[in-house]
Amino acid sequence: xxxxxxxxxxxxxxxxxxxxxxxxxxxxxxxxxxxxxxxxxxxxxxxxxxxxxxxxxxxxxxxxxxxxxxxxxxxxxxxxxxxxxxxxxxxxxxxxxxxxxxxxxxxxxxxxxxxxxxxxxxxxxxxxxxxxxxxxxxxxxxxxxxxxxxxxxxxxxxxxxxxxxxxxxxxxxxxxxxxxxxxxxxxxxxxxxxxxxxxxxxxxxxxxxxxxxxxxxxxxxxxxxxxxxxxxxxxxxxxxxxxxxxxxxxxxxxxxxxxxxxxxxxxxxxxxxxxxxxxxxxxxxxxxxxxxxxxxxxxxxxxxxxxxxxxxxxxxxxxxx
Amino acid sequence: xxxxxxxxxxxxxxxxxxxxxxxxxxxxxxxxxxxxxxxxxxxxxxxxxxxxxxxxxxxxxxxxxxxxxxxxxxxxxxxxxxxxxxxxxxxxxxxxxxxxxxxxxxxxxxxxxxxxxxxxxxxxxxxxxxxxxxxxxxxxxxxxxxxxxxxxxxxxxxxxxxxxxxxxxxxxxxxxxxxxxxxxxxxxxxxxxxxxxxxxxxxxxxxxxxxxxxxxxxxxxxxxxxxxxxxxxxxxxxxxxxxxxxxxxxxxxxxxxxxxxxxxxxxxxxxxxxxxxxxxxxxxxxxxxxxxxxxxxxxxxxxxxxxxxxxxxxxxxxxxxxxxxxxxxxxxxxxxxxxxxxxxxxxxxxxxxxxxxxxxxxxxxxxxxxxxxxxxxxxxxxxxxxxxxxxxxxxxxxxxxxxxxxxxxxxxxxxxxxxxxxxxxxxxxxxxxxxxxxxxxxxxxxxx
Numbered sequence: 180x181x182x183x184x185x186x187x188x189x190x191x192x193x194x195x196x197x198x199x200x201x202x203x204x205x206x207x208x209x210x211x212x213x214x215x216x217x218x219x220x221x222x223x224x225x226x227x228x229x230x231x232x233x234x235x236x237x238x239x240x241x242x243x244x245x246x247x248x249x250x251x252x253x254x255x256x257x258x259x260x261x262x263x264x265x266x267x268x269x270x271x272x273x274x275x276x277x278x279x280x281x282x283x284x285x286x287x288x289x290x291x292x293x294x295x296x297x298x299x300x301x302x303x304x305x306x307x308x309x310x311x312x313x314x315x316x317x318x319x320x321x322x323x324x325x326x327x328x329x330x331x332x333x334x335x336x337x338x339x340x341x342x343x344x345x346x347x348x349x350x351x352x353x354x355x356x357x358x359x360x361x362x363x364x365x366x367x368x369x370x371x372x373x374x375x376x377x378x379x380x381x382x383x384x385x386x387x388x389x390x391x392x393x394x395x396x397x398x399x400x401x402x403x404x405x406x407x408x409x410x411x412x413x414x415x416x417x418x419x420x421x422x423x424x425x426x427x428x429x430x431x432x433x434x435x436x437x438x439x440x441x442x443x444x445x446x447x448x449x450x451x452x453x454x455x456x457x458x459x460x461x462x463x464x465x466x467x468x469x470x471x472x473x474x475x476x477x478x479x480x481x482x483x484x485x486x487x488x489x490x491x492x493x494x495x496x497x498x499x500x
Numbered sequence: 501x502x503x504x505x506x507x508x509x510x511x512x513x514x515x516x517x518x519x520x521x522x523x524x525x526x527x528x529x530x531x532x533x534x535x536x537x538x539x540x541x542x543x544x545x546x547x548x549x550x551x552x553x554x555x556x557x558x559x560x561x562x563x564x565x566x567x568x569x570x571x572x573x574x575x576x577x578x579x580x581x582x583x584x585x586x587x588x589x590x591x592x593x594x595x596x597x598x599x600x601x602x603x604x605x606x607x608x609x610x611x612x613x614x615x616x617x618x619x620x621x622x623x624x625x626x627x628x629x630x631x632x633x634x635x636x637x638x639x640x641x642x643x644x645x646x647x648x649x650x651x652x653x654x655x656x657x658x659x660x661x662x663x664x665x666x667x668x669x670x671x672x673x674x675x676x677x678x679x680x681x682x683x684x685x686x687x688x689x690x691x692x693x694x695x696x697x698x699x700x701x702x703x704x705x706x707x708x709x710x711x712x713x714x715x716x717x718x719x720x721x722x723x724x725x726x727x728x729x730x731x732x733x734x735x736x737x738x739x740x741x742x743x744x745x746x747x748x749x750x751x752x753x754x755x756x757x758x759x760x761x762x763x764x765x766x767x768x769x770x771x772x773x774x775x776x777x778x779x780x781x782x783x784x785x786x787x788x789x790x791x792x793x794x795x796x797x798x799x800x801x802x803x804x805x806x807x808x809x810x811x812x813x814x815x816x817x818x819x820x821x822x823x824x825x826x827x828x829x830x831x832x833x834x835x836x837x838x839x840x841x842x843x844x845x846x847x848x849x850x851x852x853x854x855x856x857x858x859x860x861x862x863x864x865x866x867x868x869x870x871x872x873x874x875x876x877x878x879x880x881x882x883x884x885x886x887x888x889x890x891x892x893x894x895x896x897x898x899x900x901x902x903x904x905x906x907x908x909x910x911x912x913x914x915x916x917x918x919x920x921x922x923x924x925x926x927x928x929x930x931x932x933x934x935x936x937x938x939x940x941x942x943x944x945x946x947x948x
Contacts, residue, residue: 239941241584242606242608247945322769344698346765349767434710441712441904461908464938464941
């Protein structure tokens with residue numbers, strides 16, 4: 180075969196043909212992305228713009244005849260609203276409780292189900308299940324779990340400490356909310372970690388083990404560094420999701436299960452989105468509520484930018500030869 | 501080179517996406533600039549109501565009677581506000597009296613006086629007193645033109661006693677002919693209140709629809725002293741500056757602190773009606789409507805209805821909900837909306853509701869149709885007839901705030917108060933501050 184080279188005839192396509200092909204490709208591209216793009220514009224971009232405009236008015240959601248432009252008054256008001264400040268602090272506390280613990284749990288679950296063991300698919304399904312259970316159903320089950328009379332949690336505690344009657348939703352509402360949130364998100368994070376783990380070439384780990392690395396060292400020096408982009412992704416999405424938690428604290432309020440303007444979570448679970456919801460749907464301050472939510476967006480954006488700033492130091496994208 | 505120019509680049513995608521977005525965003529705005537087609541007379545009426553109060557049979561009956569198509573939307577405040585915000589409110593919607601002043605003052609509902617004046621089904625002389633909640637004279641409810649009507653109603657401050665709880669406590673069941681005072685009620689509630697092994701057996705006295713209507717209870721108590729929670733012009737919630745209001749709020753707070761009521765620190769996973777049916781409540785404050793469901797397997801033969809208690813010896817027992825219908829001021833076809841409204845309030849559905857016992861009819865002529873077959877129904881009717889004479893009274897709700905504003909603030913602050921984190925005085929101050937801020941916002945929006 181040596182020296183037997185074939186020289187293919189070079190036929191240069193004509194410019195008009197190239198242009199037609201490129202136009203067709205572009206048209207196909209836009210056609211394919213148009214459902215998402217239209218959805219984004221109509222369901223996200225337009226409402227976002229509307230909310231921004233609303234935040235500059237006194238709109239009460241009831242009658243447009245009374246709408247007046249109030250400038251940045253709603254934003255100024257948020258900075259002197261003690262309830263908003265309390266709610267923001269409680270939200271940040273929940274984030275601190277949920278995000279790191281959730282990440283560790285998701286990673287541990289992923290490492291566990293990544294092992295070549297029997298029934299690993301069954302365990303993957305079981306761990307993923309809470310992620311697809313509707314939040315209302317999940318909250319209902321958890322309220323039964325932590326019910327003071329006859330709940331599973333008190334029954335378990337009662338096996339160690341007799342006659343226990345802990346009112347979990349009253350005495351430890353943030354703990355219950357944090358555990359519920361971690362439980363609900365664990366499956367989704369686990370799947371993403373699992374994909375990340377399976378994307379790491381086996382040769383790296385095998386080479387390290389041949390060189391005498393222990394399983395812990397392989398995890399510490401090979402797996403974790405290569406997983407940092409996935410950790411970063413789950414960290415950012417975890418923070419964004421936790422800062423937007425609204426339904427869970429409402430559903431886990433003591434008393435009747437429900438998400439309605441009349442539901443008030445315990446003060447410890449009075450989170451920022453809950454405050455915005457009450458300002459909008461109880462007090463009908465749509466303009467102020469919109470301003471609160473835009474400020475939340477600013478906080479989320481700020482934290483995300485900080486994380487992106489730090490990512491250069493600890494997130495390793497790819498392995499250069 | 502030619503190919504490079506035509507390749508789909510990120511910049512081109514962004515430009516294309518931007519153009520598409522702008523076009524999509526501009527479409528409704530441009531559409532809004534066109535002359536609005538008249539959609540009135542489309543033959544369809546949208547009704548936002550509670551499906552439990554509007555059966556499929558009701559819908560069919562109304563459709564047959566009016567030759568209109570009825571689209572039902574489940575009643576929900578959030579949805580209602582969203583529909584108004586979108587400029588597409590339902591033609592007819594369900595309201596409670598507490599929300600009505602706000603809707604009327606914001607010109608969201610239609611003045612129905614001309615329609616009532618012409619109606620052969622809904623005659624002004626035949627309207628039950630609870631319909632006065634739907635009158636508005638420009639400043640307050642109770643007088644002036646009619647803006648809606650109750651679907652049915654109840655004197656809402658009556659009590660239901662579960663006699664077994666009294667037997668267990670060795671306490672005599674109160675008379676159904678003599679009203680208790682609120683102080684006697686509190687003493688009694690503490691006697692029949694019971695926990696065993698840290699678990700609830702009986703709540704002594706549960707009221708105000710799990711505090712959702714706590715302001716309505718307070719206002720009715722205060723009315724016996726000719727007082728209100730609010731200043732005369734509704735510009736302020738006045739509790740700490742009004743000794744009578746402070747006493748009432750203190751009383752209601754003490755009931756919570758006594759542990760006889762379901763509270764944020766001693767909640768029930770159920771609503772109070774279900775707890776009564778489970779035999780877990782000794783005394784429950786609900787209106788006549790509850791008699792239709794008060795007797796469960798557990799409470800049958802052990803339930804009696806009692807007259808409303810009194811705060812200052814001048815008994816008043818009005819409805820605190822006055823649940824009914826109004827017609828949106830933005831309806832495209834008010835005649836069609838009225839046709840549905842009129843038939844629901846005065847036609848066959850109204851007769852069916854009267855016979856069901858789920859409320860006192862909105863028309864006096866339908867009163868005789870209330871059920872009186874069983875011993876319990878007869879006992880209930882005996883008490884009800886005594887209460888009807890005390891029910892012609894209006895609770896003056898604040899037109900500047902939403903109907904949940906006070907109760908939300910109450911519930912939010914009750915938890916730290918009962919836990920001892922804040923004092924009673926601070927509890928009151930917080931409620932005043934939050935509600936007064938909301939009133940000020942409402943005043944700024946609608947003027948006044």
